Amino acid sequence: MTYLSPMSESILTDARIVTRDGVVDGTLVLREGRIADIQPGASRAAGAQSVDGDYLLPGLVELHTDNLEKHLTPRPGVLWPPEAAIVAHDALVAGCGITTVLDSVAVGDVIAGTQRRRSLEVTPVGLANALRHGMLKADHFLHMRIEVSEPDVREMFEPFLDDPLVRLVSLMDHTPGQRQYADEAAYRRSYQRRHNIDDAAYEQFSARRKALAEQYSQPHRSWMIALSRSRGWPLASHDDATLEHVAESVAAHMTIAEFPTTVAAADAAHGHGLKVLMGAPNLVRGGSHSGNVSAGELAARGVVDILSSDYYPQSLLHGAFLLSRPPIGMALADAVATVSDVPAAAVGLHDRGRIEAGLRADVIRVCELDGLPIVRSVWREGRRVA
Incomplete structure (x- = not known):
């Protein structure tokens, strides 16, 4: 548009x-x-x-950024006026060289009481208003992040069924004990510290999330895969950790592997032709903040196709230039392609990048x-x- x-x-x-x-x-x-x-x-x-x-x-092409969410909810319990939040977010990403951005919107959450549901309600209206009135510097689309263990994820997604801004769908499952949170002991320590809860409360939370995943994750995966195929939306996996996860992604005809957490999963995804997307903050910092595989290690193996700024927009350009330097040493043109040409093509935007x-x-x-x-x-x- x-x-x-x-x-x-x-x-x-x-x-x-x-x-x-x-x-x-x-x-x-x-x-x-x-x-x-x-x-x-x-x-x-x-x-x-x-x-x-x-x-x-x-111009840089960003497929996965949580930056809008941070502007919509700058503090716990605070929901910023959506148009104002979107304009502030847009100014930041454009200033970082991002001319096309897929704003990541979470559909569901594993943690009760977050403001993601309210953010989901106000984002499409605010974004449509901002676009209609020519407020934005960058070109904006939506990346719908589906939490497959969420019981009412279908109802939550329904308003987006005919939204022309939807450009990418990813399937997430943040249930403790697997994928990003495979080390449940580490996740448990982090969760208890963040929410100031005791062992009994954590056990109750974990048991409930695992029960919901058992009931809903696979049916919701199947539903979203079929829907995406029918609408022509590219599909991304999220936090693949094992060869079995990658095999599921391949069987579902996914085209992007977001943030694989192990060398084995990244190698397998890349070998099957999925575009492996890794976080530029991981690369800039020299490692994953959550203890998963290093983006630099994967780039040195030649299996990183796309960089994403994830939670820090300034990292996208920085990460591309780091790819072109030792010890990775990609040609600058190839490094720049990870933040422009390759992500644009991955979501069918062949007029840019x-x-x-x-x-x-x-x-x-x-x-x-x-x-x-x-x-x-x-x-x-x-x-x-x-």
Whole structure:
């Protein structure tokens, strides 16, 4: 969807242009919202703007971010006005170079009393209003995260059945003792500390969640898989930990493996052709905050296809540049593709993600300061938005 009027023409010169095939020292021409030309060398055309040797990259494409949720509920018990939260979230992601974002919306939760249900109710209305009134800098879609053990997940999802913004569905199961929480002892310690509960209360919580998973997880998985196939929505697995999990994903014709938690699961998913998505914060920090497999280790094995900023938007560009440096050492063009071309293609957005003539003029200008990539300018469909 286009909510901005494209500028007629911009000529950006003295640039290091990161294309899908490599880096070109030259000039990029944006015209009527599209990439018109890539020219070697500097331009002497009237109105050409020098970018002083900075990089020009395709606008970043984010498939999984919880950042909107943090703006909607900035404190426990606080629900921020949805349009205001969405505008603040949008300004942050655009400023980080993200020109296309799939806002992750949780459908269900394993923890009682959270505000996710209320966030689910207000997000589509707030987002639709913000888009209708041209408030947003980035292009926004929805990533529906289905908690399959939630008893009334079908009813919760019903308002989204015909929402044109739905672009990706992922199937989650955060039941203690498996997938992300395979180490239940560690999860138990964390949960009890966070919620200040005793052993008896935790045992009651864990038993209830396991009983609900036994009753609902498989029926809801089957329902969502069939529905996604009928609507043409790409499907992602979540937190695959074992070869059996990957086999389930392959049988369901899933195309993305989000955050596999072990080397074995990541290798198997990649080997079966799923696009392995890992968290850029994991890469920037040098490891998983929850004790799962390191994104850097998987990238060094050649099995990371997509990076996601997950809970920290600034990490997406940073993570891509880290991929291009030792010890991983990917070509910069391939590293940038993990945050642009590959995620765009994975959800059917073939009009963006590369600096290539004819595609959308979603472009970011980036310099490096002491090894840290800094976003200096952002164009969406040829119009400067940040």
